[in-house]
Amino acid sequence: MPSVTRNIGLSLGADICWPLAFEGILGAAKLQVKSGGDSISFQVERMQLEPFSLQAPCKYDLVVDRLTHWFPLRREWIKKSILMDGLYVYNNPWSVQSCEKHTTYSAMMALGMPIPPTLMAPQKHYESKADLDFTLQSYARLFDLRQIGKDLGYPMFMKPFDGGGWQGVSQIKNEQELIEAYDKSDKHLMHLQRSVAGYDLFVRAVGIGPQVRLMKYDPDQPLHGRYLATRDFCSKEDAKVMADTCLLINAFFGWDFNSCEALRKDGTFHPIDFANPCPDSQVNSIHCHWPWYVVANLRWALFVAATKRPMRQNLDFAPFQEIGRQAVPYSKKLEQYGKLARQRFDADRFAEFCAKNLKSLVASAQEWFGSEACRSAVRKKVAHIYPAHEVDEFSERFYQAVQVGSAQLNEDFA
Numbered sequence: 001m002p003s004v005t006r007n008i009g010l011s012l013g014a015d016i017c018w019p020l021a022f023e024g025i026l027g028a029a030k031l032q033v034k035s036g037g038d039s040i041s042f043q044v045e046r047m048q049l050e051p052f053s054l055q056a057p058c059k060y061d062l063v064v065d066r067l068t069h070w071f072p073l074r075r076e077w078i079k080k081s082i083l084m085d086g087l088y089v090y091n092n093p094w095s096v097q098s099c100e101k102h103t104t105y106s107a108m109m110a111l112g113m114p115i116p117p118t119l120m121a122p123q124k125h126y127e128s129k130a131d132l133d134f135t136l137q138s139y140a141r142l143f144d145l146r147q148i149g150k151d152l153g154y155p156m157f158m159k160p161f162d163g164g165g166w167q168g169v170s171q172i173k174n175e176q177e178l179i180e181a182y183d184k185s186d187k188h189l190m191h192l193q194r195s196v197a198g199y200d201l202f203v204r205a206v207g208i209g210p211q212v213r214l215m216k217y218d219p220d221q222p223l224h225g226r227y228l229a230t231r232d233f234c235s236k237e238d239a240k241v242m243a244d245t246c247l248l249i250n251a252f253f254g255w256d257f258n259s260c261e262a263l264r265k266d267g268t269f270h271p272i273d274f275a276n277p278c279p280d281s282q283v284n285s286i287h288c289h290w291p292w293y294v295v296a297n298l299r300w301a302l303f304v305a306a307t308k309r310p311m312r313q314n315l316d317f318a319p320f321q322e323i324g325r326q327a328v329p330y331s332k333k334l335e336q337y338g339k340l341a342r343q344r345f346d347a348d349r350f351a352e353f354c355a356k357n358l359k360s361l362v363a364s365a366q367e368w369f370g371s372e373a374c375r376s377a378v379r380k381k382v383a384h385i386y387p388a389h390e391v392d393e394f395s396e397r398f399y400q401a402v403q404v405g406s407a408q409l410n411e412d413f414a
């Protein structure tokens with residue numbers, strides 16, 4: 001049987017902790033995978049930022065990318081490598097570039113998803129441009145912000161149409177706060193969105209390929225306490241709704257790795273933010289969930305690289321929209337969206353691949369998570385962001401949380 005090597009490139013920013021885990025576990029696991037008549041081993045490499053020729057070949061079979069959304073040099077290298085060399089990358093860079101929060105709301109509302117009522121307001125101020133004055137004087141209609149507030153209803157959230165990291169997000173409880181927040185919004189294009197007030201559960205669902213992790217979330221905690229460790233916090237039916245919702249979004253937009261936030265009220269999940277195609281993967285925020293992220297990421301990366309899964313370059317919305325046009329309740333549509341999404345992510349073939357080839361991965365991962373190498377990776381991340389006098393305390397706290405998550409991996413990937 002011919003021996004071949006598949007190359008995985010990591011396209012990184014300040015992702016200090018998880019790449020060490022990814023590399024450490026893959027190195028220790030020494031996997032030889034049988035696929036398509038080949039015996040396959042894997043190599044992983046951190047990609048450098050450098051000039052590139054558009055004609056230069058690409059040596060990677062897969063790139064796990066964390067830069068596209070903010071680093072144009074890497075994004076453009078990725079686009080050329082998909083088009084010219086058949087590279088697979090997660091996530092689809094055209095979709096990351098063009099499908100901001102606003103597009104994702106619109107697309108999912110059209111499929112029937114219960115997104116809270118949302119309105120886009122014109123910018124308060126504009127960058128000066130040659131034709132700006134003429135355009136505004138000719139076409140910018142005066143509008144009554146107070147009336148908009150009354151119609152949408154308080155409390156509401158004002159947030160950038162393309163935002164992330166809670167930047168520029170404000171909660172608005174009354175007319176006065178609305179006027180102040182709008183005045184402050186300056187040149188940012190903003191949504192106003194009705195609050196899901198009185199929700200009884202906040203869930204973040206993260207998907208990596210067809211795998212989904214549900215995490216209970218508390219936005220009122222400091223960053224390191226927002227993801228709660230609680231398991232089994234909702235019924236099987238609710239878990240299926242959130243998994244289908246997450247996979248629908250990810251398959252629709254060509255995002256292998258993305259997260260969805262949803263608030264449950266009166267038994268219905270209202271997604272409020274699901275354009276996160278580079279979800280937080282750092283041990284200091286996801287702590288006990290981090291081992292799952294690392295192993296799920298490895299499993300999907302190895303499947304993609306070993307089977308040479310073709311990259312879906314074009315988004316294909318129509319099959320989802322066809323389901324959306326059926327005269328059936330949303331719950332019935334969601335089941336069908338979930339099925340279609342799993343097909344797009346090759347869920348059955350992926351499960352078979354893991355069962356056949358990756359049985360030993362969890363044990364290798366657990367060994368690594370219990371090692372000094374893991375302790376040091378956690379500490380490096382903590383030292384990068386915490387003041388010196390807190391490094392010992394938080395390194396130990398996150399390391400212990402990782403042990404809890406690591407002990408659950410057998411159950412997670414049973």
Ligand SMILES: Nc1ncnc2c1ncn2[C@@H]1O[C@H](COP(=O)(O)OP(=O)(O)OP(=O)(O)O)[C@@H](O)[C@H]1O
Nearest residue numbers: 157163164165166167169193194195196219272273
């Ligand atoms: N409609 C809403 N109802 C209730 N809470 C909301 C709503 N919209 C936003 N929030 C709160 O504000 C927070 C930030 O909003 P949102 O997630 O839309 O912004 P973001 O900048 O994209 O954040 P992230 O970095 O988490 O992706 C949410 O985590 C949630 O706590």
Ligand SMILES: [Mg+2]
Nearest residue numbers: 165166261273
């Ligand atoms: Mg959010």
